[in-house]
Amino acid sequence: MIPFPKYLKLSAIAASGLILCAQGAQVPQHIDIKQLSKTVEDVVVPLPNEIFGALNKLGAVNWKEHVRSDKGTNFTERPRIALLLGTVIADGFIAVQAEDAPTVKEIGQRVLTLAKGIGVGNSITPHAKAIIEAADKRNWDGVRQELDRTQNSVQQAMNEVHDEKLSQLVSLGGWLRGTEVLTSVVSKHFSADGAELLHQPDLLSYFQTRLQAMPEFNVPIIREIENALGQVKPLIDVGKARIPPESVKKINEITTRLGGGITTRD
């Protein structure tokens, strides 16, 4: 005969086992990723401030030294404007991190000018106004939200007129500028956790695939970025290994060079 306390214990174990089984049956603890390959949707490219937020949690960052407010070159080629627009929106997020209201307002105007240059100015006007108003009130969460809305509206407007490729260049421009700043911060104060934020191989593959599908954009900077992503890929696609300081420095050199190429004429 089983003593009562032991019976209780066994019942409890059996009950918890049943609960676990029930949960296990509802939500599999493991899935076969390879089987998903045909049903996987495209990635949503993270916003620069998604990375900056994670970076901030690792220690204080002097965001002011990364603020960039120069107006840059005025381009006429639409792919170049799209890339520049992405980097300017990323600069907006940096200025918000630095709580630099005058720069945020300048960037709001700059975004509007670039959006007009690419033919989607109408959808951006209310957002540019909202960015400037929120910056005046130092409502930083509001500015972040409006910058996200701006990027989304620009891309939606481009997609509506079947300019998806330009829309992807906006995302790419933002990602490159975000990566430039991330690697700059991590290079100065190296930490393994900071370097781990660069572990984005699928995102990089996504951009590589998109660039390969843009042969019609006969703009040197596009081909330069395509080649550079090929150099960055092995530095960040390290599996479960850590990304060393030399790799962070190298990625910073590459993205800084590309950043210069995006903002200035060839």
Next chain:
Amino acid sequence: MNASVKVLLRGSSLLAALIVLHPTVFASVDDAQSFALQAAEPYVKEGFQVREDYWGGDLGSGEKKAVRQQLFKGNEYWFWLGTEVERAKISVHIYDSDGKLAEEPDGWQKGHFAAAHVIPKTTGSYFVIVNIEESPEERTHWALVYGFR
């Protein structure tokens, strides 16, 4: 019959046809997105920034879709799934790149809303699995939004 009357009659019959059609005919991913955003609303007060960008589509009952997303260690994420089909039962779960369940236990599923919570242990790609478990409709629109803090 003059041309303007013909146009008016044609327009009226089109309008009548549109009125008798089932409302779901007009439903779209945008409707599903507004439900997903509705699910996200309470979390904004908790400091989550909800992204404007989202995923969406339509699936048959019992069908699943995987969404790949880059997540960063140090951030906290919620994914909210919605559909306009009120009698549908939907779910969302998050797996890491090895296919291991990576979500926190406080995810939830309430009819045509569902949510999953993840605090990534590593920076990298994660898979968000969207499932239309049951639905009275042949195809069910879905939309997935996410927020982070």
